[in-house]
Amino acid sequence: MATTQHILIIPFPAQGHVIPLMELANCLVKYNLRITFVNTENTHKRVLNALADKDLLDDRIRLVSIPNGLESEEERKNLEKLLEAIFRVMPGKLEELIKEINGSDEEERITCVIADQSLGWALEVAEKMGIRRVAFLPAAAACLVLGFRIPSLIDDGVINKDGTLIKKNQPLQFPPTMPLMNASDFVWTRVGNMAAQKIMFEAMVQNSRVAKLADWMICNSTYDLEPGAFDLAPEIKPIGPLLASNRLGNSAGHFWHQDSTCLSWLDKQPNGSVIYVAFGSITTFSKPQYEELAHGLELTDRPFLWVWRQDSTDEAESNATYLEEFQQRIARKGKMVFWAPQQKVLSHPSIACFMSHCGWNSTVESISNGVPILCCPHSADQFINQSYICDIWKVGLGFERDDASGMITHAEIKNKVDELLGTMTYKERALHLKEMMMSSVRKGGSSEKNFTDFVKWIKT
Numbered sequence: 001m002a003t004t005q006h007i008l009i010i011p012f013p014a015q016g017h018v019i020p021l022m023e024l025a026n027c028l029v030k031y032n033l034r035i036t037f038v039n040t041e042n043t044h045k046r047v048l049n050a051l052a053d054k055d056l057l058d059d060r061i062r063l064v065s066i067p068n069g070l071e072s073e074e075e076r077k078n079l080e081k082l083l084e085a086i087f088r089v090m091p092g093k094l095e096e097l098i099k100e101i102n103g104s105d106e107e108e109r110i111t112c113v114i115a116d117q118s119l120g121w122a123l124e125v126a127e128k129m130g131i132r133r134v135a136f137l138p139a140a141a142a143c144l145v146l147g148f149r150i151p152s153l154i155d156d157g158v159i160n161k162d163g164t165l166i167k168k169n170q171p172l173q174f175p176p177t178m179p180l181m182n183a184s185d186f187v188w189t190r191v192g193n194m195a196a197q198k199i200m201f202e203a204m205v206q207n208s209r210v211a212k213l214a215d216w217m218i219c220n221s222t223y224d225l226e227p228g229a230f231d232l233a234p235e236i237k238p239i240g241p242l243l244a245s246n247r248l249g250n251s252a253g254h255f256w257h258q259d260s261t262c263l264s265w266l267d268k269q270p271n272g273s274v275i276y277v278a279f280g281s282i283t284t285f286s287k288p289q290y291e292e293l294a295h296g297l298e299l300t301d302r303p304f305l306w307v308w309r310q311d312s313t314d315e316a317e318s319n320a321t322y323l324e325e326f327q328q329r330i331a332r333k334g335k336m337v338f339w340a341p342q343q344k345v346l347s348h349p350s351i352a353c354f355m356s357h358c359g360w361n362s363t364v365e366s367i368s369n370g371v372p373i374l375c376c377p378h379s380a381d382q383f384i385n386q387s388y389i390c391d392i393w394k395v396g397l398g399f400e401r402d403d404a405s406g407m408i409t410h411a412e413i414k415n416k417v418d419e420l421l422g423t424m425t426y427k428e429r430a431l432h433l434k435e436m437m438m439s440s441v442r443k444g445g446s447s448e449k450n451f452t453d454f455v456k457w458i459k460t
């Protein structure tokens with residue numbers, strides 16, 4: 001008989017998915033469970049490289065990889081190719097891996113698969129092999145509720161069967177505690193071209209259907225953050241916020257080395273003074289937009305820490321001179337890094353606010369630290385998250401875009417920074433939300449209770 005249960009965890013191959021699932025793995029091993037964490041080959045290499053010098057993982061977490069059928073970085077960045085290849089190649093590879101593990105030793109048998117909700121096929125593989133299964137949602141519960149609602153959106157004539165919009169200007173109001181959703185802000189209508197949108201839509205339809213096959217659906221949220229969404233879909237259980245600080249550890253699963261020099265730089269700044277600027281792991285803006293942002297930050301005359309991640313060598317080369325000049329010019333006030341230890345940055349007392357693309361992890365990490373947000377959403381779910389931040393929780397502000405250029409201008413950036421930091425209400429509300437969120441993971445809190453029930457179920 002197995003001494004401890006053996007769980008297989010599989011994330012979608014993107015940074016915003018690997019980090020929270022790695023955090024979940026770290027929480028589970030505290031309950032003496034063993035984890036096999038399955039990344040794609042490329043992600044696996046990146047995670048190992050970034051781990052090399054520190055953040056050593058608990059030895060009950062074994063990192064392994066399977067191919068996703070894509071060779072080049074260019075292909076991996078193309079959402080259509082990525083989704084198509086993942087679906088074509090990975091289910092068979094996952095099944096082979098599980099068979100190999102299960103065949104090696106009775107004690108090694110996988111007893112449960114925890115799959116990223118956006119990899120519905122992994123739940124189907126588990127079901128086919130008679131293994132218990134869990135869907136993990138790294139985004140807001142509202143996104144899955146939207147996925148569940150797709151059939152009624154089609155019946156009500158809001159969208160066509162392929163996800164294209166019929167009623168463009170008709171916002172959708174779920175309960176008032178959920179964001180008012182503009183039809184043009186649905187997750188799939190905010191990705192790439194029409195072909196990418198259709199593929200994303202099909203994936204959402206499929207994944208939302210398959211999620212219902214899961215024995216548990218868990219997500220990185222709390223009842224206080226999204227009461228309306230959990231009322232509509234009580235089968236989704238929040239276990240968040242999943243943060244390394246909850247277990248006094250380092251966050252793991254990074255694709256890049258975390259530049260900790262920014263922490264000693266933050267130590268030298270006055271409390272509540274620094275604007276932290278970071279747009280997650282995928283989002284990039286045009287060069288003119290970065291120039292507006294740089295200009296705007298300079299105008300605020302406040303210290304700032306800016307994560308400027310450049311994806312390609314071309315991009316890095318084209319920005320090199322500008323960046324160098326800019327860094328010299330702002331050296332007195334600002335610091336730039338390629339990749340920051342974001343969770344530690346956001347918990348630093350010198351941080352005043354977070355200028356963010358509103359990825360769900362960044363949103364949760366910011367609020368868990370009582371940090372108000374300036375919103376620059378770019379794609380997918382980020383517009384829904386912005387609506388939570390600005391309209392529902394009222395802990396942040398969005399930017400108006402210039403009619404002619406479509407950009408956020410330097411003047412707008414300065415004005416919104418001044419507005420957000422010039423009144424205490426945003427900070428007060430953020431601190432209030434922080435308190436509610438953090439109490440949910442303390443003993444007896446709602447997320448802690450869901451997590452304990454979940455672990456009990458896994459262990460039976």
Ligand SMILES: O=c1ccn([C@@H]2O[C@H](COP(=O)(O)OP(=O)(O)O[C@H]3O[C@H](CO)[C@@H](O)[C@H](O)[C@H]3O)[C@@H](O)[C@H]2O)c(=O)[nH]1
Nearest residue numbers: 016019138139280281282307339340342343359360361362
């Ligand atoms: O310098 C940095 C910048 C980011 N992070 C971390 O990287 C993660 C980024 O996640 P997120 O804020 O969610 O952004 P994305 O990487 O863009 O995440 C993708 O996945 C999310 C979860 O599904 C979605 O909400 C986003 O829209 C989608 O782009 C967070 O944990 C950050 O703490 C760092 O550690 N250092």
